[in-house]
Structures are given as structure tokens and as C-alpha cells.
Amino acid sequence: MDNKTIKRNILLNPGPATTTDTVKYAQVVPDICPREKEFADLMKRIRDDLVRIVHGDSQKYTSVLFCGSGTLCMDACLNSLLPAGKKILVVNNGAYSARAVEICESYHLPFLDLRFPMDALPDLAEVEAMLRRHPDIALVYATHNETGTGILNPIREIGALAHKYHAVFVVDTTSTYAMRPIQIEEENIDFCMASAQKGLMAMTGISFVVGNRKLLEESGNFPKRSYYCNLYMQYEYFEKHGEMHFTPPVQTVYAMKQAIKEYFDEGESAKWDRHKRVFEALHAGLARLGFQNLIRREWQAGLVITVKYPEDENWDFEKIHDYCYERGFTIYPGKMNNAGTFRLCALGALDENDIVSFFRVLEEGLRENKVTVPVIYGGGTNHAE
Numbered sequence: 001m002d003n004k005t006i007k008r009n010i011l012l013n014p015g016p017a018t019t020t021d022t023v024k025y026a027q028v029v030p031d032i033c034p035r036e037k038e039f040a041d042l043m044k045r046i047r048d049d050l051v052r053i054v055h056g057d058s059q060k061y062t063s064v065l066f067c068g069s070g071t072l073c074m075d076a077c078l079n080s081l082l083p084a085g086k087k088i089l090v091v092n093n094g095a096y097s098a099r100a101v102e103i104c105e106s107y108h109l110p111f112l113d114l115r116f117p118m119d120a121l122p123d124l125a126e127v128e129a130m131l132r133r134h135p136d137i138a139l140v141y142a143t144h145n146e147t148g149t150g151i152l153n154p155i156r157e158i159g160a161l162a163h164k165y166h167a168v169f170v171v172d173t174t175s176t177y178a179m180r181p182i183q184i185e186e187e188n189i190d191f192c193m194a195s196a197q198k199g200l201m202a203m204t205g206i207s208f209v210v211g212n213r214k215l216l217e218e219s220g221n222f223p224k225r226s227y228y229c230n231l232y233m234q235y236e237y238f239e240k241h242g243e244m245h246f247t248p249p250v251q252t253v254y255a256m257k258q259a260i261k262e263y264f265d266e267g268e269s270a271k272w273d274r275h276k277r278v279f280e281a282l283h284a285g286l287a288r289l290g291f292q293n294l295i296r297r298e299w300q301a302g303l304v305i306t307v308k309y310p311e312d313e314n315w316d317f318e319k320i321h322d323y324c325y326e327r328g329f330t331i332y333p334g335k336m337n338n339a340g341t342f343r344l345c346a347l348g349a350l351d352e353n354d355i356v357s358f359f360r361v362l363e364e365g366l367r368e369n370k371v372t373v374p375v376i377y378g379g380g381t382n383h384a385e
């Protein structure tokens with residue numbers, strides 16, 4: 001096969017991310033039945049590596065994989081880790097925590113939706129007040145990087161509060177895992193999760209939970225609210241048989257194996273430095289074209305930028321998107337209820353020079369569509385540097 005036949009697209013959307021060709025080609029393997037020992041050995045190594053990536057002690061922490069996208073793990077954690085008669089507290093300051101609320105509603109789980117503005121950090125005093133007022137909260141849920149806006153939530157602090165009030169702390173790290181370094185135990189995380197197509201730069205179709213083994217084993221006695229997506233049942237099957245309960249996405253697992261190898265070859269800090277370089281290059285390009293950030297720079301997780309639409313009658317996101325897309329660059333709409341925004345993300349196998357190329361195309365696209373450059377705004381808050 002000729003690697004050069006695969007066109008390289010620069011994905012600036014919040015996942016799936018741009019992958020290397022070596023990861024793409026790793027999917028092309030001889031057919032194998034996943035019930036073979038060879039496949040179980042592969043799964044075992046991957047499970048250990050997933051714990052290692054967040055610096056978990058392999059005795060205390062374990063990982064469970066599922067065939068599905070990242071939301072499946074949000075679903076699995078919420079439906080599986082709540083004892084009977086207890087409540088979930090969702091720290092909600094964005095679209096992904098709002099999704100967790102919808103999951104709780106779908107299962108009719110008792111929960112408290114502690115809402116904060118989408119463009120701000122959660123107030124820890126309010127989190128603590130809720131925990132004090134509701135001693136039946138057994139699970140606190142928060143999102144690490146709120147991908148809808150790019151805000152980095154204070155996980156360690158929320159986790160410390162959860163533990164102070166004897167609740168389990170579940171964090172959605174889907175858009176930080178294998179990018180922003182995470183120390184699972186030090187950051188007070190009992191369970192975190194991600195999907196293979198984001199930080200790991202592997203293929204879509206696998207997602208996983210990394211969590212505290214003892215707590216996971218205790219959850220075996222909790223009510224079973226899902227059959228396919230029960231965390232304990234999947235864990236138990238892995239422990240007994242070394243594999244997923246049901247058919248895994250075989251070829252996708254091989255791509256993940258290669259992506260994990262590339263993750264460790266690049267190294268945690270070098271990889272995070274690269275994402276930071278891409279993020280800085282995005283900010284520099286946006287500032288040069290006059291674009292404004294919606295979220296304060298010091299609150300951003302370093303991976304997602306929410307950009308305000310210019311106030312120009314010729315601005316049309318779809319047209320700019322299409323112009324960039326036709327030239328190999330994908331930009332993505334925002335997830336704010338009432339503000340016109342789009343997002344640019346620093347995920348994937350990219351580096352600074354890709355971002356420089358992107359801004360050449362974006363600027364051309366703006367001029368082609370008669371949008372004034374630098375872009376104009378009528379007023380309002382300006383968080384551009």
C-alpha cells in the first residue's frame with residue numbers, strides 16, 4: 001500500500017483528531033477471532049497502558065474498554081456507580097456536563113444539577129454547600145476540559161470536596177486524557193474516561209474508563225441499570241476472560257495499540273508541549289486577524305478556543321467552513337446557547353506549521369467572502385490579547 005495516497009486533513013474540530021498514517025495503516029491486519037489468546041494479550045497490555053498514561057498505580061487502578069464513542073463511558077459511569085437510595089451531583093458549567101444531566105434523566109437517577117454560567121468556573125463554595133446540605137450524594141461528576149467552551153475546571157479541588165463528604169469523584173477527561181498530563185490519584189480522581197480518537201490520536205469506536213479498582217468492585221452490588229453499558233459487568237468479564245464482554249472493534253484495537261506506542265515514543269511532556277505550541281499558534285493567528293476569545297485566556301485548558309463571530313454582515317460561518325474544508329482544514333461550530341461562536345482545537349497529530357498554513361487559508365477565505373480583515377466587532381467584552 002502507498003501511504004501517499006491518503007490525503008492529510010488538518011482537523012481543528014474537538015475530535016476525532018488528525019491521525020498519523022502509521023496509526024491508519026495499523027488497522028490493516030490479518031483477520032483474527034478476538035477470542036484468541038493473542039488478542040487477549042493485546043487487550044491486557046492496552047488496559048495496563050491506559051492506567052499508566054494517567055500515572056495510576058496498577059494495583060489500585062484498572063481500566064475497562066467499551067466499543068463505542070466517548071459518551072458511552074459517561075453513560076456507563078453514571079448508570080453503574082450509584083448505589084441504591086443515593087444521589088449524583090453534577091457540576092455543570094457547559095454542554096458536556098449538561099449531557100451528563102441528560103443521561104441521569106434518561107435513567108431516572110436521583111441527581112442534583114448544580115449549574116454555573118457556561119463562560120465561568122464553578123464556585124467551589126457552592127459545590128461544598130450542596131455536599132453539606134445533601135449527605136446522600138454518593139457520586140460527584142465534573143468535566144475536566146469543558147470541550148464546549150474550552151474551560152479547564154478545578155478538578156483537584158472538586159475531588160477534594162467530594163472525598164471530604166465521602167462521595168466518589170467521576171471526571172470526564174475525554175478532551176484532556178493523553179494531552180494535558182493527569183495524575184489520577186493526586187488529582188483526587190476515582191474514575192476518569194476518554195475515547196481513543198482524541199488525545200490518543202487513534203481511531204473512533206473505542207472508549208474507556210480508568211478507575212479505582214476497589215470502588216469498581218464495590219459497585220458490583222449496585223443496581224444494574226444497563227446491560228450493555230454496565231461498568232462492573234464489563235470489568236468482571238475483562239478480569240475473568242481478558243476481553244470485552246461482546247465483540248470488540250478488532251481493527252480499531254490494533255490502531256489503538258499503535259497510537260499508544262506512538263504516545264509513549266513521543267513522551268507525555270513533549271506531546272503536551274506540542275499541543276501547547278499548536279494552541280499558541282492558534283491564538284497568535286486569531287489575534288493577527290482580530291478575532292476575539294469568548295473565554296478568559298487564563299481559564300482555558302489549552303486545547304479548545306471558543307471564538308466570537310465577527311460582527312460583519314458578510315460573515316457566514318458555513319461559507320468560511322466550506323472554504324477551509326475544501327482545502328483540507330476543518331473548523332467547528334460553537335456550543336454556546338446564545339452567542340455566535342466557532343471552535344478551533346489543538347488536538348491531534350499537528351504542529352505549529354499546520355496552523356500557519358491554516359491561517360493562510362482562513363485569511364484568503366475571509367477576503368474571498370468580503371469579510372473585513374482584521375475582523376470587526378461592535379462592542380462587548382473583549383478577551384483578545
Ligand SMILES: *Cc1c(COP(=O)(O)O)cnc(C)c1O
Nearest residue numbers: 069070071096147172174175195
Ligand atoms: C468528545 C467528548 C465526549 C464524547 O463525545 P462522543 O461524540 O460520544 O465521542 C465526552 N465528553 C467530552 C468532554 C468530550 O470532549
